[in-house]
Amino acid sequence: MVLIGSIRVFVRVRPALPEELAASINEEKRRKKWSFGFDNLFDPSHSQEDVWEAAEPLVQCAIDGHNTTLFAYGQTGSGKTHTMLGDSGNEGIIYRSIRKLFGAKTQIEELSKGGKIVSLSVELLEIYNEQVRDLLSTKAGGHETSLKISGNKAVGSINQPVTNEAGVFKILQRAQKLRTVKATSSNATSSRSHFLFTIDFCVTSEDGTKQVGKLNVCDLAGSERLSKSGANVTGRGALLKETQNINLSLSNLSNVIEKLQNGDKNVPYRDSKLTMLLQNSLGGNSKTLCIVCANPLQTHFHETLCSLRFAAKINKVDLKSVQNFSA
Numbered sequence: 584m585v586l587i588g589s590i591r592v593f594v595r596v597r598p599a600l601p602e603e604l605a606a607s608i609n610e611e612k613r614r615k616k617w618s619f620g621f622d623n624l625f626d627p628s629h630s631q632e633d634v635w636e637a638a639e640p641l642v643q644c645a646i647d648g649h650n651t652t653l654f655a656y657g658q659t660g661s662g663k664t665h666t667m668l669g670d671s672g673n674e675g676i677i678y679r680s681i682r683k684l685f686g687a688k689t690q691i692e693e694l695s696k697g698g699k700i701v702s703l704s705v706e707l708l709e710i711y712n713e714q715v716r717d718l719l720s721t722k723a724g725g726h727e728t729s730l731k732i733s734g735n736k737a738v739g740s741i742n743q744p745v746t747n748e749a750g751v752f753k754i755l756q757r758a759q760k761l762r763t764v765k766a767t768s769s770n771a772t773s774s775r776s777h778f779l780f781t782i783d784f785c786v787t788s789e790d791g792t793k794q795v796g797k798l799n800v801c802d803l804a805g806s807e808r809l810s811k812s813g814a815n816v817t818g819r820g821a822l823l824k825e826t827q828n829i830n831l832s833l834s835n836l837s838n839v840i841e842k843l844q845n846g847d848k849n850v851p852y853r854d855s856k857l858t859m860l861l862q863n864s865l866g867g868n869s870k871t872l873c874i875v876c877a878n879p880l881q882t883h884f885h886e887t888l889c890s891l892r893f894a895a896k897i898n899k900v901d902l903k904s905v906q907n908f909s910a
């Protein structure tokens with residue numbers, strides 16, 4: 584993959600889950616076809632390893648000193664958390680990125696050659712109901728405190744220096760437990776917040792020159808129609824507010840990317856916390872990969888089509904590399 588230009592888009596259609604299989608048998612096939620162009624398409628037979636192999640060059644870009652962002656977008660329950668975080672034994676992109684950095688024949692060793700000093704630090708934030716929270720806070724209830732943003736930084740957030748794989752895994756696992764997750768009508772463990780994992784690199788040469796790079800990996804909260812989430816039911820006001828906030832910030836993200844693609848000077852970064860924090864990592868010389876996740880069932884056809892339209896909007900590819908998708 585040649586990493587020139589701005590945004591790459593992969594689409595990943597997850598397999599039907601055992602409990603969904605029975606429901607999908609009687610689904611009527613649609614006749615109408617839509618065609619979209621993407622950089623990569625993963626069907627249900629593709630593994631975490633396959634997705635990692637395609638995403639790895641982007642992680643390498645961060646190590647080489649670029650501001651790089653990978654984010655997962657899609658309907659609730661479509662496989663974003665599975666793709667970005669995964670489970671032990673079936674790890675997703677964040678865990679594999681850390682292994683790439685610190686594992687055998689490490690990138691860190693490579694970077695440290697010739698007396699260079701490599702320092703790394705990790706930041707873990709969630710954006711819940713348009714409030715930025717620090718998942719690395721160790722104060723009791725500290726992760727529920729809302730942080731202000733100045734420029735594109737969460738004021739007072741912890742940048743935890745890290746030196747080894749085990750250390751990063753430990754803080755990541757703790758942060759995952761603190762993340763706001765709730766049951767919705769579509770997903771028993773739905774992430775109700777955007778999860779932002781950032782690793783900063785700084786390589787200082789003997790003459791004092793510094794090379795910095797940043798890798799952001801975001802597991803975004805799932806988009807969902809109010810009726811499907813069950814949020815419009817009386818007494819579920821909190822869920823309604825969450826769903827509205829999630830949808831609003833995802834539509835702001837889409838607007839920002841569209842304006843960047845069009846070369847517009849007025850990019851509405853300040854319209855949501857997510858785009859404020861990602862301001863320096865979208866556009867310009869940054870490298871961005873969006874993994875659009877999709878549910879394979881016909882019942883979710885409209886949501887899948889919306890996600891694919893979002894993907895098509897941000898991924899203006901030339902027709903030579905078009906792959907077809909029909910739903």
Ligand SMILES: Nc1ncnc2c1ncn2[C@@H]1O[C@H](COP(=O)(O)OP(=O)(O)OP(=O)(O)O)[C@@H](O)[C@H]1O
Nearest residue numbers: 597598659660661662663664665770773774804805
């Ligand atoms: N490629 C896959 N292979 C097998 N199972 C998968 C795959 N992708 C997702 N799943 C399973 O599907 C379910 C929903 O996935 P996941 O929680 O990752 O969705 P999500 O998009 O993060 O949802 P939300 O936005 O509600 O948090 C989980 O049980 C997950 O293990």
